[in-house]
Amino acid sequence: MISKNSASSPLYAIIDLGSNSFHMMITRQLADSVQVVDKVKRKVRLAAGLNSDNLLSEEAMARGLECLSFFAERLQDIPTENVRIVATATLRLAQNSQQFINRANKVLGQEVRLISGEQEAELIYLGVAHTSCCQEKRFVIDIGGASTELIVGTALKPTKICSLDIGCVTFNRQYFSDGLLTQANFNQAILAAKEVLSPLIAPYSSIGWQSVLGGSGTMQALAEVLLFQNRPSIISYNFLKEIQQQLIENQSVQHINIAGLTSERTPVIASGLSILIAIFESFAIEQLQLSSGALREGLLYEMLPCNKKVSIRKRTTRSLMHRYHVDEQHAYRVKAQVKSLFQSLSSAWQLDKDNSYELLLTSCDLHEIGLLLEFKHHQKHSAYIIENAELPGFDQADRQLLKAFVKLYKGDIDISLLKQSVTDNQTAGYLLVILRLSIILCRLRKDDVLPHYQSSVDVNNTINLCLPKDWLAEHPLIADELVSEEKHLATLGLSVNIQCNI
Template sequence: MSTTQSPLYAVIDLGSNSFHMLITRQLANSVQVVDKVKRKVRLASGLDTDHVLSEEAIARGLECLSFFAERLQDIPEQNVRIVATATIRIAKNQAAFLQQADKILGQKIHVLSGVEEASYIYQGVAYTSYGESKRLVFDIGGASTEIIVGKETKANKVVSVNIGCVTFNQQYFYDQRLNDDNFNQAILGAKRQIASLASEFNAIGWQKVLGGSGTMQALSEVLMFHRKPSLISHEFLLEIKAQLIHCGHFDAIEISGLSSERKPVIASGVAILIALFETFNVQQLQLSSGALREGLLYEMLPDDQKVDIRQRTINSLMEKFHVDHHHACNVLTQANTLYEGFNPCWQIDDDNALAMLKAACQLHEIGLLLEFKHHQQHSAYIIEQGQLPGFDQSDKQLLSALVKLYKADIDPTLLARQSACKKQTAYYLLAIIRLAVILCRRRKDDVLPVYKSRATTHGITLCLPKDWLAQHPLIADELHQEHAYLNKIGLSLNIQC
């Protein structure tokens, strides 16, 4: 496929800790990542006290850009964005770096102001997250931390503060020792710089807190390694701090699920995040699937790529995996019918949970393209491991559980482990999709009769015509077996004629 048919887009982010290159293309009405390159340049560690960048740091950066330049040759210049952030922004000798870097890349690098960087971070979060609630966004970089509050795609207040995990390492963990004193000094140091911001942000308010930096990603990976919901809490941060202090030294850091590349900066990142939590009185934070690079990318894309992000993602997956669209719509219709019959009792007032049910109805057969026997596991894997703009990690956990358990045996622990909704709500959603799939077993529009449904807290009743059940013995038998399956999640099923 030529780039004319499927244009490539590239974003290069010269961060204070790492240099990133993201290459994507438009495919099936969605954005597909074609390539990602990341190099730990640690540019900020080359800044001296006078904010002069060392020759060694400049050399590391230029070597990395020579790798990136090779990949840019195939991409139209108008489809490329190259930006530099905090370290180059504050370096007094930035011109010495930029002149050589521009020549290597063959394009100009735009040095983002702190406000520009924060604004693009928010756009990246907004375009890859679902919901209209007000969001508070944290992004901890190597030399700066961005704090943004906004609603939908509009940022209401953006701030960039000169605190970062690389610079804080040099300032508070220069001896690479991990103890109470180093941590407390780092936390207090961060609080001093952000304390004055709290009242103005609190006045605007928010309902959801998101983060997209390497620190949050690393902490989320630790939680997932231990099969816990990927929601970062203040309590969890204090646990990680205690584990790090127990390790005693950077060289001795051993935390299950923590990647080796994050070990050198995890202590300073955790200290800054604790300061943010305590200053802004945050209870928990969710990992965002997008930040600066995604914000820059979506600015380049046609406007039709920026709307209805979840449905665009669902449509793309259905197209890529050749899902029977007609059958998926029938299952969704039956799920809606059952939901309306059950909800007067169940009172599922969680709009996001209902959205996950609808998504599961449309995606429950994406694994069939690979094979039938294990298609439920394949479907769950695609959702767990895939890039799904509009679905955060907790959404993916619930969605994965629903498609994996939509028929046959039920493992309640998969639903208990997710954090997108209450466990009982997840049980109810699973019961709805399972019954909808059974009722649509014939995969024909004219098969289903008019029927009634109702529910109690722990029971479901379906009123189906006797002659219809007699004409469909397989469906009748599966409904009979379903009673035993649903018992595992505390629900009974009663079929009345």
């Protein structure tokens, strides 16, 4: 039965009793989207407390219960039906898990649910599906402290799931217990993981996939290293081997020194990396993108009264527009011009209606979100918001292109900002030009201003905008801005001609 205060409370809480860390996430629904208001993470290393008989030590239990006592205080004002608490791999393995769960229930004042490996895999996939925009079949990887989940699915439906009893904490204890980062230790760990993965290669490969995503601690840590180095956060096989070599050169866990790698991840990075290398080699994976969602997000979206018919990106975009009081009519007006110019120019520039095109349309909605802060630097504010806000449905690469569009939609063009991994730099430049011209043409922010006009690109990469001379004379501000755009487009090797006799 739902309590009286649940309807008035927008807060939801998720607690994940993981093998390596305990996590608590507090969220609320805001403008048809989800806003994280608090996150707490504590390194409990529960899996390290399992002995050879799979009995959880009293010391490990004490660490876990102390952490839960901190979480309990935060749950006091959240309705029970808005809370989900789950235990995963280590407590599935522990022979005395019920003893810990009973004590945890008393500390929290709520029920802890022990989920199976298959349930965990399904929830992980749901979390990825609700936070990543992908219509293709995807392969989702999650490496935890004591288990690894592999899932293939499309949209919101997983079609193949598996949970394996291998994880970064248990592998660390088995293959790096001496604290040494030797080639031999890596070889043993990788080979052991491959033996476990071997029976899955044929059934998974027969299904196939178009993209690979992952969101566990190991992959997040590797993505942070890439970002620290100003590289796209796409994890490739070559990058995994590069990190492995650096770790071997560091010689021991105590002496790990890799720029961008946090100290809390160093104890288990070698073991997690070994499992990930084994997965890449077993399934012939070339690269992996980081997902912003996993188990906790899956639990959350399973509980929320969300509209699954609305796409993830549309929910996120709509939420941002509402939050930053965007002029929706003007955004629609700009988008209509973008679609028209794209239709006219796409053939000459060989542009496709792919992900980069979808991001261009999104930039029409979001290019003015920084106006709520101030006008003078609103483009920088818009870029900052896109870089730092929670954006379910947009991965790091998507953010880079979106950020470039909103920061460069008028004024000087910094071509270095167009370097990203969604599309090639030239295509990104062409799309930016379409956005910039559309915004100039919509300068008066009225629906009945623009006349019928023609647009094309000639062999010299000059954009011809065939606007009536009388109309240009009546709208000197727009005409002047189109002329001024010439010097900006020269940065991209383009020019614009508006002197057409119609």
